Amino acid sequence: AELDKHMDARWTGAPLVEGKRLSGDARAVMCPYELSHQVGEVIWATAEQTHNAIDSLAAAFPAWNATPVDTRAAILERTADLLEKHMPELMAICTREAGKSLQDGIDEVREAVDFCRYYAVQARQRFALITLPGPTGESNELYLQGRGVFACISPWNFPLAIFLGQVSAALVTGNTVVAKPAEQTSLLAVRCVELMYEAGLPGNVLALLPGDGKQVGSVITSDPRITGVAFTGSTQTAHVINRALAARDSAIAPMVAETGGQNAMLVDSTALPEQVVKDVVHSAFTSAGQRCSALRVLFIQEDIAPRVMELLKGAMAELHVGNPFERSTDVGPVIDEDARGNLLKHIETLKAQDRLIGETPLPASLNGHFVTPTAFRLDSISQLDKEHFGPVLHVVTWRNNTLDKMIDEINATGFGLTLGIHSRNEDTALHIDRRVRIGNVYINRNQIGAVVGVQPFGGMGLSGTGPKAGGPHYLLRFVTERTR
Numbered sequence: 001a002e003l004d005k006h007m008d009a010r011w012t013g014a015p016l017v018e019g020k021r022l023s024g025d026a027r028a029v030m031c032p033y034e035l036s037h038q039v040g041e042v043i044w045a046t047a048e049q050t051h052n053a054i055d056s057l058a059a060a061f062p063a064w065n066a067t068p069v070d071t072r073a074a075i076l077e078r079t080a081d082l083l084e085k086h087m088p089e090l091m092a093i094c095t096r097e098a099g100k101s102l103q104d105g106i107d108e109v110r111e112a113v114d115f116c117r118y119y120a121v122q123a124r125q126r127f128a129l130i131t132l133p134g135p136t137g138e139s140n141e142l143y144l145q146g147r148g149v150f151a152c153i154s155p156w157n158f159p160l161a162i163f164l165g166q167v168s169a170a171l172v173t174g175n176t177v178v179a180k181p182a183e184q185t186s187l188l189a190v191r192c193v194e195l196m197y198e199a200g201l202p203g204n205v206l207a208l209l210p211g212d213g214k215q216v217g218s219v220i221t222s223d224p225r226i227t228g229v230a231f232t233g234s235t236q237t238a239h240v241i242n243r244a245l246a247a248r249d250s251a252i253a254p255m256v257a258e259t260g261g262q263n264a265m266l267v268d269s270t271a272l273p274e275q276v277v278k279d280v281v282h283s284a285f286t287s288a289g290q291r292c293s294a295l296r297v298l299f300i301q302e303d304i305a306p307r308v309m310e311l312l313k314g315a316m317a318e319l320h321v322g323n324p325f326e327r328s329t330d331v332g333p334v335i336d337e338d339a340r341g342n343l344l345k346h347i348e349t350l351k352a353q354d355r356l357i358g359e360t361p362l363p364a365s366l367n368g369h370f371v372t373p374t375a376f377r378l379d380s381i382s383q384l385d386k387e388h389f390g391p392v393l394h395v396v397t398w399r400n401n402t403l404d405k406m407i408d409e410i411n412a413t414g415f416g417l418t419l420g421i422h423s424r425n426e427d428t429a430l431h432i433d434r435r436v437r438i439g440n441v442y443i444n445r446n447q448i449g450a451v452v453g454v455q456p457f458g459g460m461g462l463s464g465t466g467p468k469a470g471g472p473h474y475l476l477r478f479v480t481e482r483t484r
C-alpha cells in the first residue's frame with residue numbers, strides 16, 4: 001500500500017550545492033511506460049552553478065580530508081539505514097523514472113545499501129596507519145588521503161546503485177564530490193543526496209548537478225581543480241572525458257571507468273540445454289537487457305545447437321512484456337525513445353536478413369518505450385559494430401574444434417566485461433577462462449548478479465580501467481598514498 005501511494009507522487013529535483021536547492025528552469029520528467037504520466041520535474045544546472053559548486057568543493061576539501069575516517073564511514077552507515085527506511089519511495093521513483101521492475105527496484109536499493117556498508121568497513125580498515133621500517137632512528141608511516149575534488153558521472157541503468165556506489169567511495173576516502181547523474185534519472189539521485197544530507201553529510205562536501213552530459217559534464221571534466229573522475233557509461237563518452245582531462249595543464253587526474261561490453265556466453269555440447277536456456281533468458285532479457293553485464297552473443301556448439309534454439313524459441317514466446325509495476329512482467333520498457341529507435345533499427349536490419357530465431361509477442365495495449373525481446377542467428381560476433389543495449393540476443397553456432405577461434409574472436413572485440421561459460425567439462429571451462437581477457441566470468445550460471453559490494457565488477461580494454469566497483473581494492477582508486 002505504501003508503494004502504491006508513492007507511485008502517484010510527483011517529485012521535484014534541483015541542483016544541490018552546499019546543502020541547498022538551486023533555482024532555474026524546470027523540465028518535465030515523463031514515465032517511460034505510461035507516456036502521458038508526468039513523474040515530476042527537475043532543474044538542470046547551469047555552467048555558472050557548476051563552476052561555483054566546484055569552487056565551494058575545493059574550499060571544503062582540506063577539512064573533510066582531515067575528518068576522521070570513522071566519522072565519514074558512520075555517515076555512510078546512516079545513509080544505508082535511511083535508504084532502507086525509504087525503500088518504497090526509492091523503488092517507486094526507480095520504476096516511474098527509469099521503468100525498472102519492482103524486483104529491480106528492490107535489488108537496486110539493496111545494492112546501494114551494501115555499497116555504503118561495505119565501503120564503510122573497508123575505509124576503516126584501509127585508513128589504519130601503517131608503520132614502515134625506516135633508516136635507524138627514524139619513524140616512518142604510510143597513510144591514505146583523499147585526492148581532492150572527485151567527479152562522479154553515472155548512468156541511468158543503475159540510477160541509485162552505481163550513482164551511490166561512486167559517490168560513497170569517493171566521499172568516505174576523504175574527497176569532496178561533484179556528482180553528475182544521467183539526464184534520464186536525476187530525480188532518484190536528488191532524493192538519494194537529500195538522504196545523505198539527512199544522514200549527517202556536510203552540505204559543502206557533495207554537490208549534485210543534474211544536467212546535460214555534454215554541457216555540465218564538459219564544464220566539470222575541463223575544470224583544473226578536478227583531481228579524479230569515476231565514470232560509468234559508454235566507451236565513447238569515456239574517451240571524450242579522457243581527452244578533456246588530458247587537455248588540462250593542471251593535476252594529472254586518474255579515471256575509474258566502467259564502460260560498455262560485448263558480452264558472450266560459450267556453451268559446449270556437454271552443457272544441459274534446459275539450464276542453458278534458463279540462464280540465457282535471464283542473462284539477456286532481465287532489466288530489458290539494459291544491464292552492463294547482459295548477454296549479447298551466445299555461442300553454442302553445433303551438436304546441441306538445434307535443441308537449444310528450439311528451447312530458446314519456446315521460452316521467448318512465453319516471456320511477458322509489460323508494465324514494470326506488475327508482478328507478472330518479465331521485461332519492462334527501455335529507457336527512452338532514442339534507445340527504442342536504435343534497437344528497432346537493428347532488429348529491422350537483422351529481420352531483413354532473415355536471421356530471426358524467436359521473439360516475444362508484444363501486447364497491443366502497451367503505451368511506452370517497449371522493445372520486444374528478439375533472438376537472431378549471426379555468423380560471427382564481428383558482425384556487430386557496437387553494443388546493442390536492450391533485449392536483443394545474437395546466437396552463433398560454433399563447429400567442433402573451433403573453440404579457440406571463438407575465444408580469439410571474443411577477445412578481438414576489444415571489450416572485456418562479462419563472459420558466461422556452460423560446460424560440464426572442467427578442463428574446457430578452465431581453458432576458456434585462461435584465454436579470455438574478461439573482468440567477470442560466470443561458470444554454469446546466469447551472467448548477471450554478483451554478491452554486490454564484496455565482489456568487484458568491471459572490465460578491461462574497451463570495457464574499463466579495471467579495479468572495479470566493489471571489491472576490496474576499489475577504494476584505493478580514490479586516494480593518494482603518503483609517507484612521512
Ligand code: ADP
Nearest residue numbers: 154155181182183213214217218233234237240
Ligand atoms: P549512455 O549511453 O549509457 O547514456 P553516456 O556515456 O552517454 O551513456 O552517459 C553516461 C553519463 O555520462 C551520463 O551521466 C551523461 O550525462 C554523461 N556524459 C555524456 N557526455 C558527457 C561528456 N562529454 N562529459 C562528461 N559526461 C558526459
